[in-house]
Amino acid sequence: GLTGFAEGFLVLLLLRMALAAGESAFLPASYSMLADYFAPSWRGRAIALLGDARAIGSMLGIYGAGALANALGWREVFWIFGAIGVALVPVFLLLVREPVRGAHVAPGADGRAGPPSKPGFGQAVRILFAIRPLRYMAIAAGLQTYVAAVVIAWNVPFYMRVHEISLATVSVVFAIITGVGGTIGTFAAGYVGDRLGRLNRRWYLWMPALTCALTVPAALIQLLVPSL
Secondary structure, X not given: OHHHHOOOHHHHHHHHHHHXXXXXXXXXXXXXXHHHHOOHHHHHHHHXXXXXXXXXXXXXXXXXXXXXXXXXXXXXXXXXXXXXXXXXXXXXXXXXXXXXOOOOOXXXXXXXXXXXXXXXXXXXXXXXXXXXXXXXXXXXXXXXXXXXXXXXXXXXXXXXXXXXXOHHHHHHHHHHHHHHHHHHHHHHHHHHHHHHHHHOOOHHHHHHHHHHHHHXXXXXXXXXXXXX
């Protein structure tokens, strides 16, 4: 919401960085809660449904932002969307219950179920860093997110300039791409990942690797085709 008040590049940059810092806590906390809500065999689908919520929200946001920016202006869009975000906080607090921690953790050597005692910050960092696949996943996810964010920001002006269409039309096109394509693709990956994960747990890493690889030729085709 504060972005709507920005008068210069530096202020805009700092506000967007602050937004990113806040959003960075969302997925780790959400995945932690989903791991306590759902057994391992269901987690791929649970995470996919969370991804679908983001895709559907993005679809509504992209279409709504395009229509509102055309009618009111870009500053008003940030104010309206910021207010909606704040209004949803009490709804979340009322509807979402804190899950039982460690409900799906296998029993330890002492035969008790649940997570081990809470480690300190330094110990937690060492434990996580020692997990080799997690190190590579963190690097890969960071790179993938960086590319995705750039593409999302760059695609709108690209379509407007190359295909000579209005912001309102672009918002409809990207709402369909994000909402329909994102919802189907995200859930399909989670569902297939869960099914294949029963055969080999490595599929939980192979699936995102495969889907990321498939985006490269798809993106090149999207950018090089002559017609909308």
